[in-house]
Amino acid sequence: MVSFPSAPDDLFKAYAYEQLATIGKALCAPARLVILNVLCQGERTVEVLAGHAGLSVANASQHLQVLRRANLVESERQGNKIIYRVADRNVVGFFTSMKELAAERMSSLQVAFSEISAAPSRLAAVGREELLSLVEAGIAVVIDVRPSEEYRSGHIAGTVSIPLDRLSDHLSWLPADKEIVALCRGSYCILADKAVDILRELGLSARRAIDGVVEWELSGLPVERETGQRLEASVEGDHGGQ
Amino acid sequence: MVSFPSAPDDLFKAYAYEQLATIGKALCAPARLVILNVLCQGERTVEVLAGHAGLSVANASQHLQVLRRANLVESERQGNKIIYRVADRNVVGFFTSMKELAAERMSSLQVAFSEISAAPSRLAAVGREELLSLVEAGIAVVIDVRPSEEYRSGHIAGTVSIPLDRLSDHLSWLPADKEIVALCRGSYCILADKAVDILRELGLSARRAIDGVVEWELSGLPVERETGQRLEASVEGDHGGQ
DNA sequence: ACCATATTCAACTGGTCACTTGAATACTTG
DNA sequence: CAAGTATTCAAGTGACCAGTTGAATATGGT
Incomplete structure (x- = not known):
């Protein structure tokens, strides 16, 4: 130059x-x-x-x-x-790290949130390592409480789809002797919190996962997709989540 | 809930x-x-x-x-x-991934930039794997062309500090039989581009590294720091870089 | 205590951005 | 080819933000 x-x-x-x-x-x-x-x-x-x-x-x-x-x-x-x-797949990773970075700021909110919530679901949330060990030991069941369209378009292998608005239909066969872990879209989504509150009120042992399906997918867990299935217009079933 | x-x-x-x-x-x-x-x-x-x-x-x-x-x-x-x-250290990682995400957009600019520049330094830039193999094979010398204060506050082990504005003082002992790779603050910094242009004009074989010291540090390379040394006011020596 | 230095605060201005509304475009279906 | 649907464009308005200037605050040295 x-x-x-x-x-x-x-x-x-x-x-x-x-x-x-x-x-x-x-x-x-x-x-x-x-x-x-x-x-x-x-x-x-x-x-x-x-x-x-x-x-x-x-x-x-x-x-x-x-x-x-x-x-x-x-x-x-x-x-x-x-x-x-x-x-690009990198965008997902980038945005996820942005959310993780903001999680620190969010912690103050989560405390406030848990105070108005019936159950302190956020504070007892399950992290990745713990959840993996719980599943391996067979003492936990993981339910995916997102709307069924989202479950169909991609979910972690081994999880069961129980959309939040149909949770009451599946209460009967949920195991009372195992811990139930609710999975949703991540820490910015409150679907799992709602599910946990419902389950606890019924006397079941339930906690939410900290991370969402996308984060789990990023960390390398196998994902199952129903190809050909496409998400058509239907915001119904999304009760203010995300 | x-x-x-x-x-x-x-x-x-x-x-x-x-x-x-x-x-x-x-x-x-x-x-x-x-x-x-x-x-x-x-x-x-x-x-x-x-x-x-x-x-x-x-x-x-x-x-x-x-x-x-x-x-x-x-x-x-x-x-x-x-x-x-x-x-937080995570902020560095996050910001780095943001820059990497933008690099795609930047590529068009880099082409335009290399057209007005004397040497197409950007297009022949050295990536990480290549640089590592060059160094291991002993056919490349890596010079850190950032201002000396920045070198002192943290640099990759094995690199030599030759600030751009003092490059002419060190020309004599630069090897003519090896490739010279210039390292600066990363792809958003043009210090290395300038160094490469100078060296090439003198007939030496020189290229710039794509990444900067921070990126190398993030990828796990050993970093040497002169502790106690603190960066005081001195923007001099920064010739429009960054 | 006083002055110099380093940083922040407060008030102001021009430009940019988010949202609304109404019309235009592009594709599909009958 | 016409009608309908999905999306985008264009213009207008109110709010917010970046940068300027001058004063206020806080620390260190004398």
């Missing part, structure tokens, strides 16, 4: 950090984070995503384009609809 | 994503990213950080407080000055 004026250097620096900031900007609106979190679990249509985030379709579409400009998600036309998905 | 109104659920969801967005907001201003990148290499004073980012001290202070509110950095008073550092 010797004979190089310094201007292009600053230009490069400015441009580089501007590009980097594009990713940051994509992650600074809560609505986009909700969308991204849903997309980390599988591909979805615009309408479904708008429902999850509580946005108008037009608004959700704009948020999605911000995410796409940041190269975090990509879209593809499939028949009548346009489906969005994360652009 | 059974007997729980759904309002607190939405409150939790909203609060959780708001907290997560705090981190995103901290990363959406280029100036803050520059600051964070410098902090990933070691603790600094406000004045130094302001110099790196090209901001007024008051402005840099405000940016630092945004970063602190997001729990990404922490501050400590040391005598007359206040030094900032990353709050």
Whole structure:
């Protein structure tokens, strides 16, 4: 560069950090984070995503384009609809580490949350190592309380699908002598908390898992997918979770 | 939760994503990213950080407080000055993966950049595996072209400190029969590019490393630190790098 | 105690972003 | 080819954010 004026250097620096900031900007609106979190679990249509985030379709579409400009998600036309998905497996890992980083801040909230909740489900949450050992020892059953569509589009092998809103239908055959561990979408999702509260009120031994299906998948557990099955519009069954 | 109104659920969801967005907001201003990148290499004073980012001290202070509110950095008073550092080793890892995620977007820029640059240093950059094998085979020398203060505060074992602005003083003893690999702060830093251009103009075989010292450190290489040595105010020697 | 230095606070301004609304585009189905 | 559905575009509004300036706070040295 010797004979190089310094201007292009600053230009490069400015441009580089501007590009980097594009990713940051994509992650600074809560609505986009909700969308991204849903997309980390599988591909979805615009309408479904708008429902999850509580946005108008037009608004959700704009948020999605911000995410796409940041190269975090990509879209593809499939028949009548346009489906969005994360652009890369790395995005899932990156977003997960962001959530883990925020978990520290969240801990204060979780304490406050457990105080208004009937059962301190969050504080007794089950970590990965413990859950694995519980399952291996055969003294725990893991139930996946997400809506059944999500279970179908990808779940950890060995878990049983019991959507939260159908939990009462399956109470009869749940073992009273084993511990029940509820699995949902992760620490930002409260489906498992609700399930645990219900089960405990019935006298069963239940706890929630700290991590969600996506985190387990990232840590290398085998995942089963029902291929060909696609998530169509149906936000029903999602009782404020995530 | 059974007997729980759904309002607190939405409150939790909203609060959780708001907290997560705090981190995103901290990363959406280029100036803050520059600051964070410098902090990933070691603790600094406000004045130094302001110099790196090209901001007024008051402005840099405000940016630092945004970063602190997001729990990404922490501050400590040391005598007359206040030094900032990353709050957690995980922050370095997280920020690194963010940069890697952006690298894809950057590739287009790197091509454009190499076109105006005398030598296509970026395109021939050396990755980790290759560099390790080159060093093991004894056919490459690795020079650390960052300012000497940064080298002192932490560098990879086996590398030699040759600050870019003193490169001409060390030309005599650089081996002509080996390949010279220049190491700097990473792909967002152009110090190594400049060094390579100088060396090539002199007929030496030189390439830059893709990654910076921080990335190498994260991947497990032994790091040497001169303890007790602290980075005092001195932006001099930083020729537009980062 | 006083001054110099380092950092933060407070008030202000221009620009950018999120959300709304109404229209336009693109594809599928009859 | 027409009608319907899904998504995107375009314009407008209110809120928030980055940067500036000048003053306030806090520490160390004399």
